[in-house]
């Protein structure tokens with residue numbers, strides 16, 4: 321299942337995110353190298369102080385959101401979590 325923007329706008333936890341007043345582009349870096357890496361560091365540092373981080377990550381995992389930083393994780397980190405969960409269904413969501 322993929323989430324549409326309309327679906328995402330309905331997620332009640334989103335209004336409580338620490339990124340609510342941040343530039344959304346910060347959470348969608350163009351690459352993982354150089355400038356993109358700096359964006360990722362800035363975005364994940366905001367996620368570190370977010371009280372809906374777990375909900376955000378779970379939402380991105382359940383909806384298989386491919387792009388952007390969600391729940392403090394990059395798309396590559398989320399893919400790794402999904403692979404780990406498929407190997408070990410009881411795997412917890414360990415931080416990075």
Ligand code: SF4
Nearest residue numbers: 337339367370373376
């Ligand atoms: S975890 Fe990060 S991306 Fe998700 S709502 Fe919080 S600040 Fe925004």
